[in-house]
Amino acid sequence: MSDPSRRAFALGLPLSVIGASTLSLVAGAGSAAAESAVTPVAPVAPLAQIKLGRFTVTALADGYTDMPYNYFPGRTPEQVEQAAKAQFVGRPSGVRFLFNQYLIDDGERRILIDTGPAGSLGQSGMLPKSLAALGLRRDQINAIIVTHMHQDHIGGLVVGGQNNFPNAELYVDRRDVAHWTDAGKRNAAPDYLQNSFKLSSDVVRLYPRLQAIDGEREITRGVSIVDLTGHTPGHIGVRIEDAGQSLIMVSDMVFPVVHPEGTDVYFLFEQDRAAAKAMRDRFYPRAASERALLAATHMAFPGLGRLVSDRGTLRWQAAEWAFQS
Structure with missing residues (x-):
């Protein structure tokens, strides 16, 4: 891995809410054993905004x-379910994964990080509605950074077999493009990865402005790529920083329930478990020591938090993001 940051990861960022709607999408996730008093309501498109210098991040x-309890090699399904229930998020069907995306707006460019599964997994496909809540259409997005080419991160790009963000430049790590468009790898892959291969081919075919990028680089002033390879060959994160404040969108470096307590807990879709563990072993302690503010795709909305040491064990601490001055 390249050094995740030649500067400090984060600077104890004070968060200020710019606007937020109800978090009903998450509130509908009561415990399987009625361990929570949360009452499910109809899903809405939740929005949460923070300021980072000149950037507004939504x-x-x-x-x-x-995700079924047996999708986490390194622990038995019983162990994962027990941990989920201990955190009051146990469900009959598994661990609840959110599909969070992040919109970066500096007043001149709108950059979207990932596009969700768009209906190809679970209860999804709300991104257009979420953008509409901001008064935006998909053709008003200037650029999209794809953290990796699993279906739950690229589905929205090509849902319906078309280019859904026609005015956007697309940035994808070259290693992921090579892997997910390799016919030999596709033929040898298990069934549960076939949709990612198909969607990746669609992305390459439908987005002539796709830029296959190499390593850590700046996309625009204050928005740069972080190398987090392991989960996939070209898994990347995105650092947003300005005016002494920073946020790192870490994509699938952290999964609910199983991380960050165990770096040896994997996910079924990971191609190289040894590489994924090695990256977590390097990244987690660094992020904790630097008090880095993180944004994670699958953590409870809005996915903002930090890794903190609790009597020698790392845990996820959700960041206070609302009503901060």
Whole structure:
């Protein structure tokens, strides 16, 4: 891995809410054993905004799905379910995964990080509605950074077999493009990865402005790529920083329930478990020591938090994001 930051990861960022709607999408996720008093309500498109210098970063949601308890090699399904229930998020069908996306706006460009599964997994497909809540159409997005080419991160790009963001430049790590468009790898892959291969081919075919990028680089002033390879060959994060404040969107570096307590807990879709573990082993302690503010795709909306040490064990601490001055 390249050094995730030659500067400090984060600077104890004070968060200020710019606007937020009800978090009903998450509130509908009561415990399977009625361990929570949360009352489900009809899903809405949740929005949460923070300021980072000149940037406004908006957390959006495409929806959610439940990942079965046996999708986490390194722990038994019983262990994962027990941990989920201990955190009051146990469900009959598994661990609830959100599909969070992040919109970066500096007043001149709108950059979207990932596009969700767009209905190909679980209860998803809400991203257009989320953008509409901001008064935006998909053709008003100037650029999209794809953190990796799993279906839950690229589905919205090509849902319906078309280019859904016609005015956007697309940035994808070259290693992921090579992997997910390799016919030999596709033929040898298990069934549960076939949709990612198909969608990746569609992305390459439908987005002539796709830029296959190499390593850590700046996309625009204050928005840069972080190398987080492991989960996929070209798994990347995105650092947003300005005026001494920063946020790192870490994509699938952290999964609910199983992380960050165990770096040896994997996910079924990971191609190289050893590489994924090695990256977590390097990244987690660094992020904790630097008090980095993180944004994670699958954590409870809006996916903002930090890794903190609790009596020698790392845990996810959700960041206070609302009503901060």
